[in-house]
Amino acid sequence: MKEIFNINGKNKKIELRPDSTLLEALRDNGFTEVKNGCEEGQCGACLVLVDDVSVNSCQILAMSVKDQTIVTSKGLGDQHKPSIIQEAYVDAGAVQCGFCTPGFVISTYSLLKKNPNPTEEEIKSALDGNLCRCTGYIKIIDAVKLAAKRMNGGEDNEK
Amino acid sequence: MKNNFKTVNHSVRKIDGLGLATGEELFTDDYDIRDCAVIKLMPSPYAYAEITDIDESEALKMEGVIDVLSYKNVERIMHTTAGQSYPEPAPYDCAIFDNTVRFVGDKVLAVIAEDEKTALKAIKKIKVKYNILEPALDYEKSEDRETSRVHTEKDAIQIIPIKFQPEKNIASEVNAVVGDVEKGYKESDEVMEDTFYTQYAHHCMMEPSSTKGYIDGRGRLVLITSTQVPFHTRRIVSHATKIPVSKIRVIKPRIGGGFGNKQEALLEPIVAFAVWKHRIPIKLILKRDEVFVFSRTRHPFRIKYKVGFNKNGEIKAIHLDALQNTGAFGTHALTVVSCVGSKILPLLNKIPNMLFTGKAVYTNLPAGGAYRGYGATQGYFAYTQMIDVICEKCGIDQAEYYKKWHIKTGETSEIFKALGEGKPGHIFKIDSCELTQCIDKGAEAIDWKSKKAKYSFKNKKNKNERYIKGIGMGCFMQGSSVPYIDMASVYIKMNDDGSFNLNLGATDLGTGSDTVLSQIAAEVLETSINNILVISSDTDVTPFDVGAYASSTTYLSGLAVKDCAEKIKKIIKKHAAKKLAVKEEDIDLFEGNAFIKGSKDSCSYGEICTSAMHIDEMEQIQATSSRVSKSSPPPFSAHFAEIVIDTLTGNIKVEKYVTATDCGVCINPKLAEGQVEGALVNGLSYALIEDYSFSKKGNMMNNGFGKYKIYTAADLPEIITIMAENSYENTGPYGAKSVAEVCINGPIPVIANAFYNATGKRLHKAPFKPEYILEILGE
Numbered sequence: 029m030k031e032i033f034n035i036n037g038k039n040k041k042i043e044l045r046p047d048s049t050l051l052e053a054l055r056d057n058g059f060t061e062v063k064n065g066c067e068e069g070q071c072g073a074c075l076v077l078v079d080d081v082s083v084n085s086c087q088i089l090a091m092s093v094k095d096q097t098i099v100t101s102k103g104l105g106d107q108h109k110p111s112i113i114q115e116a117y118v119d120a121g122a123v124q125c126g127f128c129t130p131g132f133v134i135s136t137y138s139l140l141k142k143n144p145n146p147t148e149e150e151i152k153s154a155l156d157g158n159l160c161r162c163t164g165y166i167k168i169i170d171a172v173k174l175a176a177k178r179m180n181g182g183e184d185n186e187k
Numbered sequence: 188m189k190n191n192f193k194t195v196n197h198s199v200r201k202i203d204g205l206g207l208a209t210g211e212e213l214f215t216d217d218y219d220i221r222d223c224a225v226i227k228l229m230p231s232p233y234a235y236a237e238i239t240d241i242d243e244s245e246a247l248k249m250e251g252v253i254d255v256l257s258y259k260n261v262e263r264i265m266h267t268t269a270g271q272s273y274p275e276p277a278p279y280d281c282a283i284f285d286n287t288v289r290f291v292g293d294k295v296l297a298v299i300a301e302d303e304k305t306a307l308k309a310i311k312k313i314k315v316k317y318n319i320l321e322p323a324l325d326y327e328k329s330e331d332r333e334t335s336r337v338h339t340e341k342d343a344i345q346i347i348p349i350k351f352q353p354e355k356n357i358a359s360e361v362n363a364v365v366g367d368v369e370k371g372y373k374e375s376d377e378v379m380e381d382t383f384y385t386q387y388a389h390h391c392m393m394e395p396s397s398t399k400g401y402i403d404g405r406g407r408l409v410l411i412t413s414t415q416v417p418f419h420t421r422r423i424v425s426h427a428t429k430i431p432v433s434k435i436r437v438i439k440p441r442i443g444g445g446f447g448n449k450q451e452a453l454l455e456p457i458v459a460f461a462v463w464k465h466r467i468p469i470k471l472i473l474k475r476d477e478v479f480v481f482s483r484t485r486h487p488f489r490i491k492y493k494v495g496f497n498k499n500g501e502i503k504a505i506h507l508d509a510l511q512n513t514g515a516f517g518t519h520a521l522t523v524v525s526c527v528g529s530k531i532l533p534l535l536n537k538i539p540n541m542l543f544t545g546k547a548v549y550t551n552l553p554a555g556g557a558y559r560g561y562g563a564t565q566g567y568f569a570y571t572q573m574i575d576v577i578c579e580k581c582g583i584d585q586a587e588y589y590k591k592w593h594i595k596t597g598e599t600s601e602i603f604k605a606l607g608e609g610k611p612g613h614i615f616k617i618d619s620c621e622l623t624q625c626i627d628k629g630a631e632a633i634d635w636k637s638k639k640a641k642y643s644f645k646n647k648k649n650k651n652e653r654y655i656k657g658i659g660m661g662c663f664m665q666g667s668s669v670p671y672i673d674m675a676s677v678y679i680k681m682n683d684d685g686s687f688n689l690n691l692g693a694t695d696l697g698t699g700s701d702t703v704l705s706q707i708a709a710e711v712l713e714t715s716i717n718n719i720l721v722i723s724s725d726t727d728v729t730p731f732d733v734g735a736y737a738s739s740t741t742y743l744s745g746l747a748v749k750d751c752a753e754k755i756k757k758i759i760k761k762h763a764a765k766k767l768a769v770k771e772e773d774i775d776l777f778e779g780n781a782f783i784k785g786s787k788d789s790c791s792y793g794e795i796c797t798s799a800m801h802i803d804e805m806e807q808i809q810a811t812s813s814r815v816s817k818s819s820p821p822p823f824s825a826h827f828a829e830i831v832i833d834t835l836t837g838n839i840k841v842e843k844y845v846t847a848t849d850c851g852v853c854i855n856p857k858l859a860e861g862q863v864e865g866a867l868v869n870g871l872s873y874a875l876i877e878d879y880s881f882s883k884k885g886n887m888m889n890n891g892f893g894k895y896k897i898y899t900a901a902d903l904p905e906i907i908t909i910m911a912e913n914s915y916e917n918t919g920p921y922g923a924k925s926v927a928e929v930c931i932n933g934p935i936p937v938i939a940n941a942f943y944n945a946t947g948k949r950l951h952k953a954p955f956k957p958e959y960i961l962e963i964l965g966e
């Protein structure tokens with residue numbers, strides 16, 4: 029069946045089944061920046077914003093959020109116009125294989141929106157639902173701090 | 188040593204970083220191939236069984252089901268899935284489909300269907316009859332007479348002359364001798380022995396194993412696949428399916444981590460066979476629960492040491508014995524066992540008598556494979572605690588002990604020669620070793636000496652405190668490539684705007700090697716990294732490289748890039764000299780321009796290439812290079828950990844962990860640190876929480892991230908990452924050696940040593956879960 033969804037600020041007709049998860053529906057329709065790392069709600073690779081709240085898209089049915097706005101990592105910024113968070117991840121060396129990164133970008137967005145000046149402990153607990161096997165998280169935490177600093181207009185010596 | 192590098196040794200941004208962060212870079216399953224059918228594998232419900240009948244007739248009647256592949260209709264060609272150079276030192280002990288299944292989750296058959304749901308339904312309709320066999324589940328008993336033999340098929344072979352004895356359940360065996368250990372024990376003041384066990388673990392790369400295939404416009408098979416070894420994969424697929432190499436193109440897109448797991452041609456032969464037969468696009472993407480069981484794992488080991496030493500701590504003889512549970516297949520069996528000796532014994536190279544005995548035995552459990560650390564991780568558990576025991580017994584500080592005895596620049600180890608990969612190794616001298624610096628810096632960062640005394644169980648006044656602290660240390664080494672086995676090659680051509688295409692066989696599996704190798708090219712070519720355009724790992728387009736393993740890419744592929752870029756540089760100079768009407772020696776290259784030495788007269792790279800291509804010589808400025816490694820310079824690392832033990836719950840919390848690592852010159856310091864930290868945190872997770880739990884029948888019970896927990900950001904201790912200064916490896920490109928693996932070796936033994944410091948007790952079994960800790964504390 030075909031349904032209209034609001035994804036990354038645009039209404040888009042997408043092809044899906046009634047029982048498609050949001051993850052399946054997005055990936056099947058070209059939103060491959062949303063990754064499938066486990067389909068069990070454990071890894072955070074599939075995180076998207078649903079009405080500005082981060083959600084594991086593998087854990088909900090697409091039809092259940094049909095009337096809500098959906099934003100993926102690419103909706104926050106693309107190479108042409110990257111978001112501060114995405115840039116910070118690259119500058120901090122927080123991207124290795126990058127399979128986890130779009131999910132981390134979404135988590136970081138959610139955190140910084142609620143809490144523009146998170147402490148190290150707050151960052152760690154906000155990222156607890158995202159798995160990364162490459163980085164050991166240290167540079168990811170640096171990236172969140174860097175993004176916060178830049179968003180707050182702070183001096184940026186890194187760049 | 189003062190380096191004036193312009194691009195090398197700078198933390199330039201990872202070239203694919205932004206595209207990955209936004210999600211625009213593509214991984215295997217992101218490629219949009221229309222009407223792509225799917226493969227689903229039927230997992231074996233039994234640890235060991237013979238398939239006596241398959242009735243797929245009901246499934247084949249279903250709409251959307253394309254085919255069912257099994258031993259009944261797929262030619263049996265024995266091969267190994269190990270992605271290693273030919274001839275592989277791994278037994279040819281598997282076929283694409285077999286009439287025997289050898290572990291719970293082994294592939295019985297494959298359904299090809301138009302979509303996943305249909306494939307899953309079809310699997311339910313297939314009736315399989317089994318003759319259930321008694322499985323071999325305890326690897327310490329694998330060789331016992333009463334234990335079933337896992338490989339009784341007559342056609343399993345080992346293609347090089349190394350010991351392969353399936354009739355004894357032995358996949359591989361290796362021994363190496365230096366001096367005479369018995370004599371050494373006799374000369375020792377004390378001889379002691381001990382035994383240690385390490386567990387199964389998974390790589391948990393975030394991208395599941397994935398392969399897609401289709402037939403291109405010229406009838407050739409294209410495989411887009413998440414692999415660390417595209418060229419080995421092409422060869423293995425060709426062998427296993429009889430599709431000629433000339434008809435196969437393997438493309439590696441972005442990969443979501445490998446850590447050794449994807450050094451295997453595991454899914455590719457299945458997909459290749461299916462696509463070749465049906466001439467349609469087909470994909471096979473494992474689900475996470477399948478990834479845990481069906482893809483490769485870290486081999487569990489039993490490691491024993493017997494050591495003779497004198498009162499002053501001098502070791503006279505050591506015997507290291509490694510028994511590996513290789514699981515159902517012997518992929519990487521021999522080489523992982525060998526590395527227990529070859530990546531550990533050279534560390535204290537002055538021991539006159541050394542014996543290494545290693546054996547890999549089959550069981551009816553998931554197959555082991557390559558995993559970051561590659562046997563060294565398992566072996567150091569025993570070895571590093573052994574050093575700790577000697578130091579404690581002899582009253583010598585561990586840091587001082589390592590500083591005295593560790594291998595130094597200009598020295599060698601007999602082990603390099605005695606222990607190769609399926610054949611003798613090669614002797615080489617250590618060209619760079621800053622381990623002493625690492626030990627000093629690490630010790631200072633954690634305040635080693637005073638904390639060691641303060642936390643020591645010997646000095647504890649209150650024996651009944653709930654939380655007790657401890658501190659431990661250890662030193663580690665690995666290698667950089669496998670000498671005279673690993674080869675890397677590169678092609679560079681120049682474009683008319685002065686940019687360069689860098690075509691690499693090397694495989695970036697997320698580590699950043701595309702970036703690091705571009706930096707090396709930019710450095711040689713006196714240009715910005717933005718002018719280096721990388722394509723890597725496409726068997727049609729890029730020259731051969733063994734792939735991403737054995738910590739070889741920065742070192743060996745880096746050497747090939749440097750060599751190739753230097754050839755290009757010469758050609759540029761030649762053209763510039765002609766253009767500027769001077770001798771080649773009078774040309775200097777600087778920031779994309781050729782200058783006459785000492786003058787401002789210049790021409791740009793763009794002008795040089797344009798005239799070379801279109802006006803004057805009418806030629807393409809291009810070069811190729813291929814390099815074989817002649818040495819395997821070890822990176823070194825000193826690790827220190829401070830822990831807190833909750834004696835009530837048995838929980839161990841690492842409070843602070845310091846690594847100080849010598850990897851030569853860091854081509855990209857941030858990426859190098861990322862390798863250290865990624866390996867370390869993976870190691871911490873392995874040491875404390877990761878394990879496979881099996882049912883009595885050999886069924887993995889925790890094959891999902893819900894039950895198989897790995898470290899998250901919330902679990903991190905305070906981590907301090909120190910990179911050694913002034914280390915320069917002359918045999919490497921711009922002084923570099925490897926960094927990816929060495930740090931995963933630290934956490935298990937270093938935490939165990941800290942546990943001893945706190946309690947006076949030794950840990951013998953990883954992981955250090957609360958139940959085990961309580962058991963040890965209660966003893």
Ligand code: FES
Binds near residue numbers: 063064070072074084
């Ligand atoms: S794919 Fe959704 S949480 Fe892992």
Ligand code: FES
Binds near residue numbers: 122126128443
């Ligand atoms: S960068 Fe590879 S999983 Fe996070």
